[in-house]
Amino acid sequence: MLKSLFGASLMALALNVATSSSVLADEWQLDTDHSSLHFVSVKNDHIAERHRFTQLEGQLIDGALKISIPVSSIDTEIPIRNERMLEHLFEASEFPVVTATAQVPTEVYEHETPTGTLPAVIPLTVFIAGEAVDLEAMVQVTKLSADRMVATTSQPILIRTKEFGLVEGVNKLREIAGLERIDYVVPVTFSVQFDRER
Numbered sequence: 001m002l003k004s005l006f007g008a009s010l011m012a013l014a015l016n017v018a019t020s021s022s023v024l025a026d027e028w029q030l031d032t033d034h035s036s037l038h039f040v041s042v043k044n045d046h047i048a049e050r051h052r053f054t055q056l057e058g059q060l061i062d063g064a065l066k067i068s069i070p071v072s073s074i075d076t077e078i079p080i081r082n083e084r085m086l087e088h089l090f091e092a093s094e095f096p097v098v099t100a101t102a103q104v105p106t107e108v109y110e111h112e113t114p115t116g117t118l119p120a121v122i123p124l125t126v127f128i129a130g131e132a133v134d135l136e137a138m139v140q141v142t143k144l145s146a147d148r149m150v151a152t153t154s155q156p157i158l159i160r161t162k163e164f165g166l167v168e169g170v171n172k173l174r175e176i177a178g179l180e181r182i183d184y185v186v187p188v189t190f191s192v193q194f195d196r197e198r
Contacts, residue, residue, distance in 0.1 A: 026106075028149075028194040030058035030067065037069065037190040039159070042183040043174075051076040053098075060194055063106055065122075067192070069098040084176060089169035091129050099127045102137075109194075114146040119154065131164045147196035156187035 038052045055073035058066060071090040074082050086092040101124070108120045122137045138155045161170050161184045174182045 026062050027197040028060040028109075029197055030056060031193040031195055032056055034150075034193040035191060037188065037192075039186050039188045040156075041186060043177075043179050044181055045183075049076070056192065058192065058194075060104060060109075063104050065100075065102040065104050067100045069100075071096060071098055081177075084173055088172040088176075089129075089166060091169075095129045101125050101127075108141055109143065109149050111143055113143075115143050117142040122151075124157075126159075126164075128159075128164045129166065129169075131166075133163045135159075147198065148193065150191060150193045152191040153189045156189050159186040159188055160184065161186065 032055065035056045036052065037056060038050055040048050040050050042048045052075050053069050053071075053073045054075050055070050057068045057070075071086060071092045074085060074090075076082050076085065090098070102122050104122060108118060108122070111118065118141050120139055120141055122139055124135045124137050126133055126135055135157055137153060137157055139151045140154050142150045142152070144150060161167050167184060170182050170184060174180075
């Protein structure tokens, strides 16, 4: 009897701690409909084209940020080019998602006032096609309300394909398209909105 009561008490305590922890967690969810990510490719030295991913997923929990981008959502406005990039650049069958993670200091998004804008440099770890590279994102974080914020790049993030082991894929795309050159450095910009979970 005593063992049963003791066991029940421990279980109740554990449930209470778990519930309290989940309530106290500061959780924000990325709003896909109000977020965007674009990148630019340059071919033959002077022809620039803008592309995008149409799906972004992410969350920020107690400062731990994770954003996931299904590579199948790529949109270059040319379907056959989408397919070629998925196959030869992103190796989508093996690596279907690009991810970015970071530890964001709470002072970046918890202002003294409910609204306002703050510049910040966020160290990111970006995973593309199985390779992880540390980068910095220079952003403007704007609090629209106590429970909504938007982070926008103030400068493009430069993705160097050599660092991610993507040069062979870029060369394959160049060969298929019959181009003289495709730049190995790709500028990326984004704007992401997060809403606090209540």
